[in-house]
Protein backbone atom coordinates (compact mmCIF):
# COMPACT_ATOMS: atom_id res chain seq x y z
CA UNK A 555 0.00 0.00 0.00
CA UNK A 556 1.29 3.44 -0.91
CA UNK A 557 -0.40 5.86 1.47
CA UNK A 558 -1.33 9.40 0.52
CA UNK A 559 -0.07 10.75 3.84
CA UNK A 560 1.07 9.35 7.19
CA UNK A 561 1.93 11.95 9.79
CA UNK A 562 3.67 9.47 12.09
CA UNK A 563 6.04 8.45 9.30
CA UNK A 564 6.44 12.04 8.14
CA UNK A 565 7.57 13.15 11.61
CA UNK A 566 9.59 10.06 12.48
CA UNK A 567 12.97 11.67 11.62
CA UNK A 568 12.20 14.43 14.17
CA UNK A 569 11.01 12.28 17.11
CA UNK A 570 14.26 12.45 19.12
CA UNK A 571 14.55 16.23 18.82
CA UNK A 572 10.81 16.67 19.51
CA UNK A 573 11.15 14.67 22.73
CA UNK A 574 14.04 16.85 23.82
CA UNK A 575 12.15 20.05 22.90
CA UNK A 576 9.07 18.85 24.80
CA UNK A 577 11.03 18.00 27.93
CA UNK A 578 12.79 21.34 27.87
CA UNK A 579 9.51 23.26 27.48
CA UNK A 580 7.73 21.18 30.13
CA UNK A 581 10.49 21.74 32.65
CA UNK A 582 10.75 25.47 31.87
CA UNK A 583 7.35 25.98 33.52
CA UNK A 584 6.48 28.72 31.00
CA UNK A 585 3.77 27.57 28.56
CA UNK A 586 2.20 30.63 26.89
CA UNK A 587 4.05 33.38 24.95
CA UNK A 588 7.53 32.68 26.22
CA UNK A 589 11.02 32.14 24.84
CA UNK A 590 10.10 29.29 22.49
CA UNK A 591 7.48 31.32 20.66
CA UNK A 592 9.81 34.30 20.48
CA UNK A 593 12.64 32.13 19.14
CA UNK A 594 10.48 30.50 16.49
CA UNK A 595 9.06 33.87 15.43
CA UNK A 596 12.60 35.21 14.91
CA UNK A 597 13.71 32.08 13.05
CA UNK A 598 10.69 31.98 10.76
CA UNK A 599 10.93 35.72 9.99
CA UNK A 600 14.60 35.15 9.10
CA UNK A 601 13.69 32.17 6.94
CA UNK A 602 11.00 34.07 5.03
CA UNK A 603 13.12 37.22 4.86
CA UNK A 604 10.43 39.32 6.57
CA UNK A 605 10.88 41.86 9.34
CA UNK A 606 8.23 40.30 11.58
CA UNK A 607 6.59 36.98 12.33
CA UNK A 608 3.84 36.69 14.93
CA UNK A 609 2.75 33.22 16.02
CA UNK A 610 -0.99 32.55 16.28
CA UNK A 611 -3.23 29.57 17.00
CA UNK A 612 -3.87 28.33 13.44
CA UNK A 613 -3.99 29.33 9.78
CA UNK A 614 -7.61 30.50 9.79
CA UNK A 615 -6.89 32.82 12.72
CA UNK A 616 -3.78 34.11 10.94
CA UNK A 617 -6.01 35.12 8.01
CA UNK A 618 -8.75 36.56 10.25
CA UNK A 619 -6.30 38.66 12.30
CA UNK A 620 -4.41 39.77 9.18
CA UNK A 621 -7.63 41.24 7.77
CA UNK A 622 -8.73 42.59 11.16
CA UNK A 623 -5.49 44.58 11.52
CA UNK A 624 -6.67 46.97 8.77
CA UNK A 625 -10.04 47.77 10.37
CA UNK A 626 -11.77 47.78 6.99
CA UNK A 627 -15.26 49.21 6.96
CA UNK A 628 -17.87 46.43 7.31
CA UNK A 629 -19.30 45.40 3.95
CA UNK A 630 -16.12 46.22 2.03
CA UNK A 631 -15.17 43.78 -0.71
CA UNK A 632 -12.18 41.47 -0.77
CA UNK A 633 -11.02 39.92 -4.04
CA UNK A 634 -10.26 36.22 -3.58
CA UNK A 635 -9.72 33.23 -5.92
CA UNK A 636 -12.75 31.02 -6.62
CA UNK A 637 -10.71 27.86 -6.09
CA UNK A 638 -9.25 27.87 -2.63
CA UNK A 639 -9.68 26.10 0.66
CA UNK A 640 -12.75 27.35 2.53
CA UNK A 641 -10.61 28.99 5.27
CA UNK A 642 -9.58 31.82 2.94
CA UNK A 643 -13.23 32.71 2.32
CA UNK A 644 -14.23 32.25 5.97
CA UNK A 645 -11.63 34.77 7.13
CA UNK A 646 -13.33 37.40 4.95
CA UNK A 647 -16.84 36.48 6.09
CA UNK A 648 -15.86 36.43 9.80
CA UNK A 649 -14.61 40.01 9.41
CA UNK A 650 -17.98 41.20 8.10
CA UNK A 651 -16.46 41.70 4.65
CA UNK A 652 -17.71 40.47 1.27
CA UNK A 653 -15.75 37.88 -0.73
CA UNK A 654 -15.65 38.65 -4.47
CA UNK A 655 -14.53 35.64 -6.49
CA UNK A 656 -12.03 35.82 -9.32
CA UNK A 657 -11.44 32.74 -11.45
CA UNK A 658 -8.07 30.97 -11.55
CA UNK A 659 -5.74 30.55 -14.50
CA UNK A 660 -6.41 27.01 -15.73
CA UNK A 661 -2.67 26.38 -16.18
CA UNK A 662 -1.39 27.50 -12.75
CA UNK A 663 -4.61 27.06 -10.69
CA UNK A 664 -3.81 30.42 -9.06
CA UNK A 665 -5.89 33.60 -9.30
CA UNK A 666 -5.85 34.97 -12.85
CA UNK A 667 -4.35 38.46 -12.56
CA UNK A 668 -5.94 39.46 -15.87
CA UNK A 669 -9.41 38.97 -14.37
CA UNK A 670 -8.91 41.00 -11.19
CA UNK A 671 -9.51 44.55 -12.44
CA UNK A 672 -12.99 43.84 -13.84
CA UNK A 673 -14.07 42.86 -10.28
CA UNK A 674 -12.77 46.00 -8.56
CA UNK A 675 -15.46 48.44 -7.37
CA UNK A 676 -15.49 51.51 -5.11
CA UNK A 677 -16.08 49.07 -2.21
CA UNK A 678 -12.98 46.94 -2.83
CA UNK A 679 -10.44 47.14 0.00
CA UNK A 680 -8.05 44.24 -0.57
CA UNK A 681 -6.85 41.39 -2.74
CA UNK A 682 -6.32 38.12 -0.90
CA UNK A 683 -4.15 35.78 -2.95
CA UNK A 684 -3.63 32.07 -2.30
CA UNK A 685 -0.42 30.34 -3.38
CA UNK A 686 -2.25 27.11 -4.10
CA UNK A 687 -0.45 23.74 -4.00
CA UNK A 688 2.86 25.53 -3.25
CA UNK A 689 3.14 27.82 -6.28
CA UNK A 690 3.35 31.57 -5.66
CA UNK A 691 0.85 33.73 -7.58
CA UNK A 692 1.86 36.11 -10.36
CA UNK A 693 2.82 38.78 -7.81
CA UNK A 694 4.28 41.48 -10.13
CA UNK A 695 0.99 41.86 -11.96
CA UNK A 696 -1.08 41.63 -8.77
CA UNK A 697 1.03 44.23 -6.93
CA UNK A 698 0.73 46.61 -9.87
CA UNK A 699 -3.07 46.32 -9.78
CA UNK A 700 -3.14 46.80 -6.00
CA UNK A 701 -0.97 49.94 -6.23
CA UNK A 702 -3.04 51.38 -9.06
CA UNK A 703 -6.30 50.97 -7.12
CA UNK A 704 -4.85 51.61 -3.65
CA UNK A 705 -5.74 48.14 -2.32
CA UNK A 706 -4.10 46.09 0.42
CA UNK A 707 -2.63 42.69 -0.47
CA UNK A 708 -2.85 39.69 1.84
CA UNK A 709 -1.15 36.41 1.00
CA UNK A 710 -2.57 33.07 2.12
CA UNK A 711 0.73 31.17 2.38
CA UNK A 712 -0.72 28.07 4.06
CA UNK A 713 0.52 25.85 1.21
CA UNK A 714 3.67 27.78 0.31
CA UNK A 715 6.30 27.69 3.09
CA UNK A 716 9.58 28.41 1.32
CA UNK A 717 8.05 28.84 -2.16
CA UNK A 718 9.58 31.65 -4.22
CA UNK A 719 8.68 34.00 -7.04
CA UNK A 720 11.65 35.71 -8.71
CA UNK A 721 13.78 34.53 -5.81
CA UNK A 722 11.61 36.15 -3.10
CA UNK A 723 9.90 33.89 -0.60
CA UNK A 724 6.17 33.74 0.02
CA UNK A 725 5.23 35.88 3.00
CA UNK A 726 6.91 39.02 1.58
CA UNK A 727 4.60 40.10 -1.21
CA UNK A 728 1.55 41.23 0.68
CA UNK A 729 1.14 43.98 3.27
CA UNK A 730 0.45 41.19 5.71
CA UNK A 731 0.53 37.43 5.19
CA UNK A 732 -0.81 34.30 6.81
CA UNK A 733 0.73 30.86 7.35
CA UNK A 734 -0.74 27.64 8.70
CA UNK A 735 1.35 24.98 10.41
CA UNK A 736 -1.44 22.39 10.34
CA UNK A 737 0.32 19.00 10.59
CA UNK A 738 0.12 18.14 6.87
CA UNK A 739 1.60 21.44 5.63
CA UNK A 740 5.19 21.60 4.35
CA UNK A 741 6.11 23.05 7.74
CA UNK A 742 3.67 21.27 10.04
CA UNK A 743 3.36 21.23 13.83
CA UNK A 744 1.81 18.29 15.66
CA UNK A 745 -1.32 20.26 16.52
CA UNK A 746 -2.91 23.45 15.20
CA UNK A 747 -0.57 26.41 14.76
CA UNK A 748 -0.15 29.44 12.51
CA UNK A 749 1.67 32.73 11.99
CA UNK A 750 1.42 36.13 10.38
CA UNK A 751 4.37 37.75 8.61
CA UNK A 752 4.77 41.39 7.66
CA UNK A 753 7.41 44.02 6.94
CA UNK A 754 5.26 46.72 8.55
CA UNK A 755 6.02 47.60 12.19
CA UNK A 756 2.61 48.95 13.07
CA UNK A 757 0.73 46.00 11.53
CA UNK A 758 3.00 43.66 13.51
CA UNK A 759 2.10 45.52 16.71
CA UNK A 760 -1.61 45.23 15.87
CA UNK A 761 -1.38 41.47 15.36
CA UNK A 762 0.50 41.04 18.64
CA UNK A 763 -2.30 42.84 20.46
CA UNK A 764 -5.12 41.12 18.52
CA UNK A 765 -3.83 37.60 19.28
CA UNK A 766 -3.64 38.38 23.01
CA UNK A 767 -7.03 39.85 24.00
CA UNK A 768 -6.24 43.18 22.35
CA UNK A 769 -3.71 43.85 25.04
CA UNK A 770 -0.13 45.12 24.88
CA UNK A 771 0.21 45.55 28.62
CA UNK A 772 -1.31 42.75 30.70
CA UNK A 773 -4.88 43.52 31.86
CA UNK A 774 -5.06 46.73 29.74
CA UNK A 775 -7.14 46.14 26.60
CA UNK A 776 -6.84 48.64 23.78
CA UNK A 777 -8.71 46.85 21.00
CA UNK A 778 -11.36 44.12 20.84
CA UNK A 779 -9.02 41.16 20.64
CA UNK A 780 -8.95 37.37 20.48
CA UNK A 781 -7.20 34.54 22.24
CA UNK A 782 -5.16 33.17 19.36
CA UNK A 783 -1.69 32.40 20.62
CA UNK A 784 0.87 29.94 19.34
CA UNK A 785 1.79 27.74 22.29
CA UNK A 786 5.32 27.14 23.54
CA UNK A 787 5.36 23.39 22.85
CA UNK A 788 4.30 23.73 19.20
CA UNK A 789 6.75 26.62 18.74
CA UNK A 790 9.54 24.40 20.07
CA UNK A 791 8.55 21.61 17.64
CA UNK A 792 8.35 24.09 14.77
CA UNK A 793 11.87 25.38 15.52
CA UNK A 794 13.12 21.80 15.26
CA UNK A 795 11.36 21.20 11.97
CA UNK A 796 12.16 24.57 10.42
CA UNK A 797 15.83 23.53 10.25
CA UNK A 798 14.74 20.81 7.80
CA UNK A 799 12.16 22.78 5.81
CA UNK A 800 14.49 23.25 2.84
CA UNK A 801 15.27 19.53 2.91
CA UNK A 802 11.55 18.69 3.04
CA UNK A 803 10.85 21.03 0.13
CA UNK A 804 13.80 19.66 -1.89
CA UNK A 805 12.53 16.13 -1.35
CA UNK A 806 9.07 17.07 -2.58
CA UNK A 807 10.61 18.87 -5.57
CA UNK A 808 12.65 15.77 -6.44
CA UNK A 809 9.55 13.57 -6.32
CA UNK A 810 7.63 16.12 -8.41
CA UNK A 811 10.39 16.09 -11.04
CA UNK A 812 10.01 12.32 -11.34
CA UNK A 813 6.25 12.64 -11.83
CA UNK A 814 6.71 15.43 -14.36
CA UNK A 815 9.25 13.45 -16.36
CA UNK A 816 7.59 10.02 -16.42
CA UNK A 817 3.81 10.45 -16.18
CA UNK A 818 2.26 10.02 -19.63
CA UNK A 819 0.76 13.01 -21.39
CA UNK A 820 -2.85 11.84 -20.83
CA UNK A 821 -2.57 13.48 -17.43
CA UNK A 822 -2.53 17.27 -17.25
CA UNK A 823 0.51 18.05 -15.12
CA UNK A 824 1.46 21.16 -13.13
CA UNK A 825 3.28 23.83 -15.16
CA UNK A 826 6.88 24.72 -14.39
CA UNK A 827 8.41 28.14 -15.05
CA UNK A 828 11.91 29.44 -14.16
CA UNK A 829 10.48 32.46 -12.26
CA UNK A 830 8.71 30.14 -9.82
CA UNK A 831 10.26 27.93 -7.14
CA UNK A 832 7.36 25.58 -6.35
CA UNK A 833 7.28 23.55 -3.13
CA UNK A 834 4.53 21.07 -4.10
CA UNK A 835 2.50 21.09 -0.90
CA UNK A 836 0.24 19.12 -3.23
CA UNK A 837 1.18 17.46 -6.52
CA UNK A 838 -1.98 17.39 -8.58
CA UNK A 839 -2.79 16.14 -12.05
CA UNK A 840 -6.05 16.57 -13.90
CA UNK A 841 -7.95 13.93 -15.84
CA UNK A 842 -11.46 13.81 -17.30
CA UNK A 843 -12.10 10.44 -15.64
CA UNK A 844 -10.72 11.50 -12.29
CA UNK A 845 -13.11 9.42 -10.13
CA UNK A 846 -12.47 6.28 -12.19
CA UNK A 847 -8.72 6.91 -11.98
CA UNK A 848 -8.88 7.35 -8.19
CA UNK A 849 -10.83 4.07 -7.88
CA UNK A 850 -8.35 2.26 -10.20
CA UNK A 851 -5.38 3.49 -8.14
CA UNK A 852 -7.04 2.38 -4.90
CA UNK A 853 -7.58 -1.11 -6.37
CA UNK A 854 -3.85 -1.09 -7.04
CA UNK A 855 -3.08 -0.14 -3.43
CA UNK A 856 -2.35 3.51 -4.11
CA UNK A 857 -4.16 6.13 -2.08
CA UNK A 858 -4.78 9.60 -3.44
CA UNK A 859 -6.76 12.64 -2.33
CA UNK A 860 -8.76 15.47 -3.92
CA UNK A 861 -8.03 19.14 -3.22
CA UNK A 862 -10.83 19.98 -3.29
CA UNK A 863 -13.96 18.02 -4.22
CA UNK A 864 -16.38 20.98 -3.86
CA UNK A 865 -15.71 24.61 -4.88
CA UNK A 866 -16.34 27.22 -2.13
CA UNK A 867 -19.34 28.72 -3.95
CA UNK A 868 -21.00 25.26 -4.05
CA UNK A 869 -20.66 24.69 -0.30
CA UNK A 870 -23.90 24.59 1.69
CA UNK A 871 -22.43 27.07 4.20
CA UNK A 872 -21.94 29.62 1.42
CA UNK A 873 -25.62 29.78 0.41
CA UNK A 874 -26.55 33.43 0.17
CA UNK A 875 -22.88 34.43 0.38
CA UNK A 876 -21.16 33.03 -2.72
CA UNK A 877 -23.78 31.11 -4.66
CA UNK A 878 -24.57 34.04 -6.94
CA UNK A 879 -20.99 34.09 -8.24
CA UNK A 880 -20.51 31.35 -10.84
CA UNK A 881 -17.02 29.84 -11.27
CA UNK A 882 -16.89 27.47 -14.27
CA UNK A 883 -13.08 27.26 -14.28
CA UNK A 884 -12.88 26.45 -10.56
CA UNK A 885 -15.66 23.88 -11.09
CA UNK A 886 -13.71 22.21 -13.88
CA UNK A 887 -10.63 22.00 -11.65
CA UNK A 888 -12.63 20.58 -8.75
CA UNK A 889 -14.16 17.95 -11.04
CA UNK A 890 -10.89 16.78 -12.59
CA UNK A 891 -8.10 17.29 -10.06
CA UNK A 892 -6.37 14.44 -8.25
CA UNK A 893 -3.60 14.78 -5.65
CA UNK A 894 -0.84 12.14 -5.83
CA UNK A 895 1.38 10.88 -2.97
CA UNK A 896 4.26 13.34 -2.36
CA UNK A 897 5.03 13.27 1.37
CA UNK A 898 8.46 13.64 3.01
CA UNK A 899 8.42 9.90 3.80
CA UNK A 900 7.73 8.72 0.23
CA UNK A 901 10.71 7.32 -1.64
CA UNK A 902 11.59 7.70 -5.32
CA UNK A 903 10.65 4.00 -5.67
CA UNK A 904 7.17 4.76 -4.29
CA UNK A 905 6.71 7.46 -6.91
CA UNK A 906 7.99 5.25 -9.75
CA UNK A 907 5.46 2.61 -8.65
CA UNK A 908 2.61 5.16 -8.74
CA UNK A 909 3.75 6.26 -12.21
CA UNK A 910 3.96 2.67 -13.48
CA UNK A 911 0.39 1.97 -12.38
CA UNK A 912 -0.92 5.33 -13.62
CA UNK A 913 0.62 4.96 -17.06
CA UNK A 914 -1.39 1.74 -17.55
CA UNK A 915 -4.68 3.58 -16.97
Ligand SMILES: *Cc1c(COP(=O)(O)O)cnc(C)c1O
Nearest residue numbers: 612613614639641642712734736
Ligand atom coordinates in the same frame (compact mmCIF):
# COMPACT_ATOMS: atom_id res chain seq x y z
C1 LIG B 1 -4.64 24.78 5.53
C2 LIG B 1 -5.11 26.01 4.89
C3 LIG B 1 -5.68 27.07 5.63
C4 LIG B 1 -6.08 26.97 7.07
O1 LIG B 1 -5.15 26.56 7.98
P1 LIG B 1 -5.59 25.98 9.40
O2 LIG B 1 -4.31 25.98 10.16
O3 LIG B 1 -6.13 24.61 9.16
O4 LIG B 1 -6.60 26.87 9.98
C5 LIG B 1 -5.97 28.24 4.98
N1 LIG B 1 -5.78 28.37 3.65
C6 LIG B 1 -5.27 27.38 2.90
C7 LIG B 1 -5.06 27.61 1.44
C8 LIG B 1 -4.93 26.16 3.48
O5 LIG B 1 -4.45 25.17 2.72
